[in-house]
Amino acid sequence: MPAFFTEASADLKALAGLAVAQIGYGDLGNAAAHNLRESGLTVIIGSEDSRQADAARMAGFEAMPATDAAARSPIILLAEPDERLPSIYFEHVAQGLRVGDTLIFLSGYCLAFGLIEPPPFVDAVLIAPRGDGEALRRAYQHGTNTPSFIAVEQDSSGKAWQRALALARALGALRGGALEVTAQQEAELRLFSQQTLLPALHCLITSAAELLIREGYPPEASLLELYLSGELARLLSQGAERGLLNALERMPQIAQYSVLSRIERFTDSKLTRLLEHALDEIRQGKFAQEWTSEYVNGLPRLAALRNRRAAQALWQQEERTRQMRDSAMPKDG
Structure with a gap:
């Protein structure tokens, strides 16, 4: 150890x-x-x-x-x-x-x-x-x-x-x-988290929100349920504090069953290959070379990626939902 x-x-x-x-x-x-x-x-x-x-x-x-x-x-x-x-x-x-x-x-x-x-x-x-x-x-x-x-x-x-x-x-x-x-381990671990967990979570949340809205659920309710209520953040915080399994055991039994009976659906060999590919790119220095080139050239791809992501209609619905949520907060004085 x-x-x-x-x-x-x-x-x-x-x-x-x-x-x-x-x-x-x-x-x-x-x-x-x-x-x-x-x-x-x-x-x-x-x-x-x-x-x-x-x-x-x-x-x-x-x-x-x-x-x-x-x-x-x-x-x-x-x-x-x-x-x-x-x-x-x-x-x-x-x-x-x-x-x-x-x-x-x-x-x-x-x-x-x-x-x-x-x-x-x-x-x-x-x-x-x-x-x-x-x-x-x-x-x-x-x-x-x-x-x-x-x-x-x-x-x-x-x-x-x-x-x-x-x-x-x-x-x-x-x-x-x-x-x-x-130092090698620190850098590789940080990049691996940034290039796997964070993009996967971002993609999963936005894809789920778009599906629910498309199927007729109110955008405000969909976004609050998925993440804007803060419940997801609290669950992750409890996982960090108590451990993922222990945090799960504190949830209602129906929530525990919902998670554990469906978790295998997301255990996919393709997902494992994606994770392995991401780690290989990091270890071989390919990402470091890519990022150096991107930075030296003025970050054109980063700007394009931001603009493409920002063009999604979901963010307008997110902003309206955030404003609605925040309007319920007590005003100072």
Whole structure:
């Protein structure tokens, strides 16, 4: 079983006297910076985006160009999105690295697919919360259970694990524990979830809604029943909290029977082949190549895909249903 770390595994003294140079101040970076500061660390923001730098200053952080920030500390937290990180790293971080520096990645993507190869004289660690910046911030503030993945990909100093765990604790990434994986595993698992569960669920919900509406059920009732009531989200939340089977057992018996007696209908060899194909594309680096090309060319396919999906009449019905639902909420005052 992989190692599992909690807050008791970490000692913030491993970071004593050290500031954190954080490169990037987006969604996850914003949460990371606030959590680190509230854990007692000094955080210096490095950003080439003037809006991000201004936002960081407004929040009370010292902000400067990324090159200058990276030179200020041996602890460098890379908080840029996967697609932007390689160019930022090579232009503003790589040339100034010193023996014993620690690079902290919040995603394993660039390491897994060879987009960044840290020099052998630095530490390279991964702290990857399973959620967005809002979830990380909420976990820190309220102690909610948001687990993380953690890895030491390179330990030049002999202190990489101590620093990684201390930083994970300061980030709030140990509030729900951190499971040891490799950067390769983290990246492949995240992409697999994004390219199988999420599109399948999206397609299943929209196809079911279109069928019900076509068969004469009121659009508002159909959409509320399928997902706009929040019941589906609650069931998934209970599955995460209690386990999928345990959550199922808390449902009414007719619901349990409905699920268990029909679940085999969706166990299909074609589905298995689709899952295997998705995983193969990810492992072979085909998706990484596709995404790099898409990003470099200005995201034309992403724009076309968004427009094609947005053209569905279902979203107008969804908006009307959301407005109807929200109109019942008590008004402040």
